[in-house]
Amino acid sequence: MTVTEQPAAETTSTTGPVIDTDVHEMIGDINFLDFVDEPWKGRLHPDNWMGISIPYSWPTTGGLARPDAIPDNGERAGSDYNLMREQHLDAFDIRFAILTGLLYPSEFKVQPDFAAGIAKAYNDWVAHEWLAKDPRFLGSVHIAAQEPEVAAAEIDRIGSHPQMVQVMLPVISHDTFGRKYYHPIYEAAVRNDLAVAFHQGATIETAVGLPPFYIEWHTGISQAWQSQLISLVIGGVFEKFPDLRVAMVESSWTWLPHLMWRFDHNFRSLRREVPWVKRLPSEYIRDQVKFTTQPMEIVENPDHLYQMFEMVGNDEFLMFSSDYPHWDFDSPTRSLPPSFPADLRRKILFDNAVKFYKLQDRL
Amino acid sequence: MTVTEQPAAETTSTTGPVIDTDVHEMIGDINFLDFVDEPWKGRLHPDNWMGISIPYSWPTTGGLARPDAIPDNGERAGSDYNLMREQHLDAFDIRFAILTGLLYPSEFKVQPDFAAGIAKAYNDWVAHEWLAKDPRFLGSVHIAAQEPEVAAAEIDRIGSHPQMVQVMLPVISHDTFGRKYYHPIYEAAVRNDLAVAFHQGATIETAVGLPPFYIEWHTGISQAWQSQLISLVIGGVFEKFPDLRVAMVESSWTWLPHLMWRFDHNFRSLRREVPWVKRLPSEYIRDQVKFTTQPMEIVENPDHLYQMFEMVGNDEFLMFSSDYPHWDFDSPTRSLPPSFPADLRRKILFDNAVKFYKLQDRL
Numbered sequence: 154m155t156v157t158e159q160p161a162a163e164t165t166s167t168t169g170p171v172i173d174t175d176v177h178e179m180i181g182d183i184n185f186l187d188f189v190d191e192p193w194k195g196r197l198h199p200d201n202w203m204g205i206s207i208p209y210s211w212p213t214t215g216g217l218a219r220p221d222a223i224p225d226n227g228e229r230a231g232s233d234y235n236l237m238r239e240q241h242l243d244a245f246d247i248r249f250a251i252l253t254g255l256l257y258p259s260e261f262k263v264q265p266d267f268a269a270g271i272a273k274a275y276n277d278w279v280a281h282e283w284l285a286k287d288p289r290f291l292g293s294v295h296i297a298a299q300e301p302e303v304a305a306a307e308i309d310r311i312g313s314h315p316q317m318v319q320v321m322l323p324v325i326s327h328d329t330f331g332r333k334y335y336h337p338i339y340e341a342a343v344r345n346d347l348a349v350a351f352h353q354g355a356t357i358e359t360a361v362g363l364p365p366f367y368i369e370w371h372t373g374i375s376q377a378w379q380s381q382l383i384s385l386v387i388g389g390v391f392e393k394f395p396d397l398r399v400a401m402v403e404s405s406w407t408w409l410p411h412l413m414w415r416f417d418h419n420f421r422s423l424r425r426e427v428p429w430v431k432r433l434p435s436e437y438i439r440d441q442v443k444f445t446t447q448p449m450e451i452v453e454n455p456d457h458l459y460q461m462f463e464m465v466g467n468d469e470f471l472m473f474s475s476d477y478p479h480w481d482f483d484s485p486t487r488s489l490p491p492s493f494p495a496d497l498r499r500k501i502l503f504d505n506a507v508k509f510y511k512l513q514d515r516l
Numbered sequence: 517m518t519v520t521e522q523p524a525a526e527t528t529s530t531t532g533p534v535i536d537t538d539v540h541e542m543i544g545d546i547n548f549l550d551f552v553d554e555p556w557k558g559r560l561h562p563d564n565w566m567g568i569s570i571p572y573s574w575p576t577t578g579g580l581a582r583p584d585a586i587p588d589n590g591e592r593a594g595s596d597y598n599l600m601r602e603q604h605l606d607a608f609d610i611r612f613a614i615l616t617g618l619l620y621p622s623e624f625k626v627q628p629d630f631a632a633g634i635a636k637a638y639n640d641w642v643a644h645e646w647l648a649k650d651p652r653f654l655g656s657v658h659i660a661a662q663e664p665e666v667a668a669a670e671i672d673r674i675g676s677h678p679q680m681v682q683v684m685l686p687v688i689s690h691d692t693f694g695r696k697y698y699h700p701i702y703e704a705a706v707r708n709d710l711a712v713a714f715h716q717g718a719t720i721e722t723a724v725g726l727p728p729f730y731i732e733w734h735t736g737i738s739q740a741w742q743s744q745l746i747s748l749v750i751g752g753v754f755e756k757f758p759d760l761r762v763a764m765v766e767s768s769w770t771w772l773p774h775l776m777w778r779f780d781h782n783f784r785s786l787r788r789e790v791p792w793v794k795r796l797p798s799e800y801i802r803d804q805v806k807f808t809t810q811p812m813e814i815v816e817n818p819d820h821l822y823q824m825f826e827m828v829g830n831d832e833f834l835m836f837s838s839d840y841p842h843w844d845f846d847s848p849t850r851s852l853p854p855s856f857p858a859d860l861r862r863k864i865l866f867d868n869a870v871k872f873y874k875l876q877d878r879l
Contacts, residue, residue, distance in 0.1 A: 212789035329724050329732070360723050360739035361692050361747065368786040369692070369746050372779050376723035376739040383732050384724070405778060410820065411770040414813035416735050421814075422844065423731040426575035450777035451784075457773065460823045481785065 168246060169499060171485045172506035174445045175352070175402050175474035176241070176250040178283050181224070181232025188278040193270040204256050205355040209367040213480040222478030230478040231255075234286055241477045242289060245485045248503070249512060250477075251291045252283055253352050253402060257323035259298035260354040268297035269307070276311045284316040291510070293321035293350060298330070298338055305341035312345035318510045319347050319400065323354025324377045331381075331388020339394045348398040348510060351381055378404035379412055382442065386416070389429040391437035398509060399442045403476060406444040410464035413438060439466055443509050445474035446501060447483040455490035468497055472506040531609060532862060534848045535869035537808045538715070538765050538837035539604070539613040541646050544587070544595025551641040556633040567619050568718040572730040576843040585841030593841040594618075597649055604840045605652060608848045611866070612875060614654045615646055616715050616765060620686035622661035623717040631660035632670070639674045647679040654873065656684035656713060661693070661701055668704035675708035681873045682710050682763065686717025687740045694744075694751020702757045711761040711873060714744055741767035742775055745805065749779070752792045754800035761872060762805045766839060769807040773827035776801060802829055806872050808837035809864065810846040818853035831860055835869040 186194055196202070207217075214220055218230035222240060231237065242250060256275060258268035272295045284290050294312050296304035308320055320342045322330055330351075342349045359373035378401050385391060385399065413435035420434050452458045462468050475483050489498055507513060549557055559565070570580075577583055581593030585603060594600065605613060619638060621631035635658045647653050657675055659667035671683055683705045685693055693714075705712045722736035741764050748754060748762065776798035783797050815821045825831055838846050852861055870876060 212786050326724050329727050332728065358723060359743050360721060360737070361689050361743040364692050364743065364747060364750075365695065366750050366789055368782055368789050369743070369750050371786065372746050372775075372782045373739070373743050374723070375774075375778065376736070376742065379739065380722050380724040380727065380732070380736045383735050384727060387727075387729050387732050405774070407774040407777060408771055410824075411738075411768070411774065411813075412735075414770060414815055415738065415768060415811070418811065418813045419731055419735045423575050423734065426729055426731050448778075448781065450774075450781045452777055457823070457827045460820070460827075461773075464820045464823075 168485045168502055170246050170248045170503045171473060172503055172512070173241075173247050173250045173475045173477070173485070174400065174472045174506055175253050175447060176237070176477050177231045177255050177479065178237075178252045178279065179229040179231035179255060180278075181226075181228035184282070185274070185278050188281070189274040190270060193267055193274070196267070205260060207355050208363060209370060212367055215480055217479055219478050219480055219482050234283065237477070238287065241475070242287070247289065247485070248516075249289050249291050249506070251293065251318065251510070252279060253293055253321065253350065254279070254295060256295075257321065257352075257354050258295060260323045260325045260356045261297070261299070262327065262356070265297055265299045269300055269303045272297050272304075272307055276307070280311070280314055284314070288316075290316060291318045292316050293319050294347065295321050296338065298322055298335060301335055301337040305337045308338070308341040308345055308347070312341070312347050317347065319350045322349060322351050324351050324357050324381055324404070325354050326356065326358035326377055329381065329384035329388070331384030331386070331390055333388065336390065336393065339390055339397050343394050343396050346511070348400055350400040350402050351378060351404070352402040375405045375408060379408060382412070382438065383416065386434045386437050387427050387430060389427075391441050392429060392431055395441075397441060400445065400472070400509065401442060402445045402474060403447060404444060405448055405450065406471060407450060407458070407461050409444070410461060413465070439470070443470050443472055443505065445472050446488055447474040447476045448481050449483050449488040452490070455492045458490060459493070462497070468500055469505050469508065471501050472509060473502045531848045531865055533609050533611045533866045534836060535866055535875070536604075536610050536613045536838050536840070536848070537763065537835045537869055538616050538810060539600070539840050540594045540618050540842065541600075541615045541642065542592040542594035542618060543641075544589075544591035547645070548637070548641050551644070552637040553633055556630055556637070559630070568623060570718050571726060572733060575730055578843055580842055582841050582843055582845045597646065600840070601650065604838070605650070610652065610848070611879075612652055612654050612869070614656065614681065614873070615642060616656055616684065616713065617642070617658060619658075620684065620715075620717050621658060623686045623688050623719045624660070624662070625690065625719070628660055628662045632663055632666045635660050635667075635670055639670070643674070643677055643679075647677070651679075653679060654681045655679050656682050657710065658684050659701065661685055661698060664698055664700040668700045671701070671704040671708055671710065675704070675710050680710065682713045685712060685714050687714050687720050687744055687767075688717050689719065689721035689740055692744065692747035692751070694747030694749070694753055696751065699753065699756065702753055702760050706757050706759050709874070711763055713763040713765050714741060714767070715765040738768045738771060742771060745775070745801065746779065749797045749800050750790050750793060752790075754804050755792060755794055758804075760804060763808065763835070763872065764805060765808045765837060766810060767807060768811055768813065769834060770813060770821070770824050772801075772807070773824060776828070802833070806833050806835055806868065808835050809851055810837045810839045811844050812846050812851040815853070818855045821853060822856065825860070831863055832868050832871065834864050835872060836865045
């Protein structure tokens with residue numbers, strides 16, 4: 154089927170309602186410190202402890218940021234609610250924006266109790282400084298996954314906040330999240346009716362580690378989401394938690410047909426290694442995993458992109474994301490091919506996220 | 517376009533002529549030692565030094581081997597020329613079989629001069645024990661890439677053997693082959709009119725290193741070919757050596773549309789980091805890189821596989837390979853969907869390899 158056989162959206166400048174599944178609120182000034190308990194508060198020094206950062210220098214024009222998203226006060230892009238509202242939420246018809254942060258305690262390789270302390274502080278800061286300011290914001294529960302029982306307790310503590318919709322895990326390369334060790338986190342997510350989202354962390358690597366250039370790294374890192382997805386299936390996470398909803402955020406997704414085919418093919422040959430996995434890997438993925446759009450690749454022939462949907466096997470697996478305020482931001486009006494059917498556009502921009510995040514009662 | 521709109525091959529049990537681009541000759545008994553120079557010969561002990569091996573236990577029925585390919589003498593599958601001839605070369609209409617070995621000195625992480633000594637011995641052993649026995653065999657020049665100048669000299673030494681068609685590099689995870697350090701190897705390959713083939717090494721890892729289970733690793737390792745391909749483009753190898761021909765062997769290939777889209781998309785944003793790369797990454801890949809079929813994924817709807825060819829943009833990038841005698845062997849009669857057009861089948865099974873390996877004069 155070609156997209157030209159379908160009724161196209163009338164224009165691309167209006168989108169209808171949008172849910173943005175990846176908006177990064179950032180810590181700007183040090184009022185974050187007000188939310189940090191001792192002894193961690195006394196050990197944080199803004200000039201010294203900077204969080205985790207990507208090891209590459211930036212070949213972009215504004216570093217990690219979209220240059221026009223840097224506030225006048227010079228603080229980090231994404232740290233100013235008013236600018237975000239004006240430039241993003243109100244500029245488009247964004248009904249909900251899911252805040253995904255970027256300081257992921259689960260990827261701290263040292264001091265797990267410090268990581269847990271930061272996670273708790275971050276959740277309280279987000280609730281107070283962001284969720285309380287705008288009912289369109291929905292939040293992610295940050296945890297220190299390296300201490301799964303502590304993480305589960307944090308999910309239970311803050312997960313009932315009415316605007317919290319998911320637990321955040323970073324895509325990392327030094328461990329695999331399908332391991333049994335991490336299962337209490339998924340159990341807690343299901344218990345609190347929260348999704349689990351995987352978003353790129355700063356420590357993410359490729360199959361060759363950290364290659365010499367940023368462009369190599371940035372082109373290759375979708376591999377790590379693929380490996381974490383493989384791990385969730387093989388670790389039996391979907392089999393054990395059939396109500397678990399997983400979102401792969403900023404993973405890109407056109408690798409999905411390849412992965413599902415290869416994974417099923419291998420499963421048919423090698424399944425005796427993992428007898429607790431009962432169904433074809435692609436079935437778990439289709440039933441329990443969603444993906445977000447950004448970074449949406451430019452494909453010369455939009456029919457090819459449309460065929461990818463048919464290969465995945467349904468049109469409900471993809472949800473719009475902008476990655477505001479980062480350099481590779483995708484606009485709601487420009488990221489989907491104009492020739493895509495209006496019905497598919499609406500599903501990607503709105504309906505699929507309503508269903509996945511169970512937002513029907515909030516509309 | 518669907519495959520059913522095309523004239524289909526009449527039967528699947530006859531293939532016409534075949535070139536198999538991935539056949540593993542293996543060292544069986546210790547006559548290999550006759551080819552090893554001192555001091556290395558004296559330091560090889562068959563009971564101790566076993567080469568490099570994959571760290572996982574095998575959930576397959578015959579380990580690495582297709583069980584029926586293990587010779588009666590109990591030596592390694594692939595070590596017996598007569599069995600290989602009977603079971604594979606003569607059983608199908610195989611006109612040429614490209615020997616790819618499996619002992620790759622380029623992935624030895626220690627003792628580079630030992631690696632170079634083994635490479636030289638291996639090349640002499642292959643020429644004497646395999647190439648001399650059957651004119652259908654074509655060979656790969658093994659090198660120790662960690663010593664690029666020594667490797668280039670070895671390519672010059674043995675590369676003029678009339679049956680040598682390519683230089684072999686293993687797909688590894690601890691270094692990237694696009695780095696300038698390795699360019700003398702590509703220069704030597706071009707100078708000797710040899711292709712360069714990348715085949716899975718035993719030290720290959722994924723974006724999460726070595727995940728707990730073999731099925732996770734085996735599903736994820738195509739990532740490392742992708743990273744090495746990214747590295748060749750960004751390292752300027754194709755720009756610097758426009759006559760270089762590269763084969764990605766056992767990489768699988770249905771990830772290619774995704775990679776080309778994502779890579780081009782990133783190149784448009786980030787190319788100022790790598791000004792020596794002049795063209796879109798996908799253009800270098802289309803012009804200079806071929807892929808082999810095995811492991812060919814089973815795709816429920818063959819139209820989807822056919823669409824992948826259209827996404828890649830031509831039908832000359834893929835060459836048949838069996839991976840004989842390994843457990844995941846693909847048969848020439850069964851690996852391509854029966855509904856594929858006869859013309860496309862012939863290109864994959866024969867014509868594309870004739871062109872890539874410049875075999876016209878040998879037919």
